[in-house]
Amino acid sequence: MLDLIIDAMWLMLPAYAANSSAVMFGGGTPIDLGRNFMDGKRVLGDGKTVRGFVGGVLFGVLVGLLQIYISHYIQFFYHSLPSIPVLAIFCLSAGALFGDMIASFIKRRISLKPGSPFPIVDQLDFVAGAWILLIIVMPVWFYQTFTLKIILAVLIITPVLHFLTNILGYLMGKKKVPW
Numbered sequence: 018m019l020d021l022i023i024d025a026m027w028l029m030l031p032a033y034a035a036n037s038s039a040v041m042f043g044g045g046t047p048i049d050l051g052r053n054f055m056d057g058k059r060v061l062g063d064g065k066t067v068r069g070f071v072g073g074v075l076f077g078v079l080v081g082l083l084q085i086y087i088s089h090y091i092q093f094f095y096h097s098l099p100s101i102p103v104l105a106i107f108c109l110s111a112g113a114l115f116g117d118m119i120a121s122f123i124k125r126r127i128s129l130k131p132g133s134p135f136p137i138v139d140q141l142d143f144v145a146g147a148w149i150l151l152i153i154v155m156p157v158w159f160y161q162t163f164t165l166k167i168i169l170a171v172l173i174i175t176p177v178l179h180f181l182t183n184i185l186g187y188l189m190g191k192k193k194v195p196w
Contacts, residue, residue, distance in 0.1 A: 021167070022170055024098065024099055024167060024170075025167050025170035025174060027084070027098050027099060027101075028099055028101065028162065028163070028167065028171075029109070029144070029147070029171055029175070030080055030081070030084060031077040031080055031081035031101070031106045031109040031110045031113075032109040032113035032143055032144065032147040033175075033178065034076055034077045034080035034081075034110070035074055035076060035077025035078075035080075035109070035110035035111070035113045035114055036077075036114065036117060036143040037182045037186075038072065038073050038076040038077070039069040039070060039072065039073030040186055040192060041072070042068055042069050042071070042072025042076070043064070043066045043068060043069030043072075044066060044069070045066050045067060045068040045069075046067045046068070047061065047062070047063050047064075047065060047066055047067075048061055048065045048066060048118065049062070049065070054122075056126065058125045058128070059125055060122065060125065061118055061121045062121060062125060063131065064131045065117075065118050070118075073110070073113075073114050074107075074110045074111050074114060075110075076110075077106070077109065077113065078106055078107055078110050081101060081106030081109065081110065082106065085103070085106075088100065099162055102155070102158065104154065105151060105155055108147065108151045108154050109147045109150075109151065112143075112146040112147035112148070113144070113146055114146070115150065116142045116144070116145050116146015116147060117142050117143045117146065118146075119142065119146060120135065120138050120139070123135075124138075132192075132194045134194075137176075139179070140176040140179040140180075141172065141175060141176070144171060144175055148163070151163075183195055
């Protein structure tokens with residue numbers, strides 16, 4: 018069971034890193050440039066910025082490249098971890114932030130204010146985005162690597178990690194709300 022949890026977290030680490038670090042790099046120009054959608058509401062809102070997106074993707078990729086580098090050393094202490102190709106690292110990182118942006122787009126359409134809780138979606142939007150981009154770009158690798166057990170582990174672990182990292186971001190003053 019512990020091996021399954023470690024493997025699931027290892028595979029998702031670039032997405033986790035990208036999603037959680039975007040808020041740290043955020044600020045500046047909003048991705049939607051302050052524009053409204055045809056319904057008169059903001060496309061995404063001020064919380065989704067160019068700097069946050071680029072910084073988050075780059076940090077996720079950096080974490081993934083570090084994983085590749087250290088995986089050879091870790092296998093001496095732990096079983097062989099799943100290998101992650103560089104393209105998958107990029108897909109996990111960028112897909113996570115695209116998933117988060119899609120959730121923000123949906124939240125604006127249903128009149129939820131930025132920072133308002135949207136249970137389940139808030140916790141898993143970035144996972145869905147990462148997986149969808151992987152399925153589009155690397156379907157064979159995704160289906161070979163993300164077994165049903167890994168998928169279920171990610172779906173259980175991620176909301177807990179999301180909750181803990183959001184509280185940390187709130188305590189650090191980087192998030193306005195702890196969810």
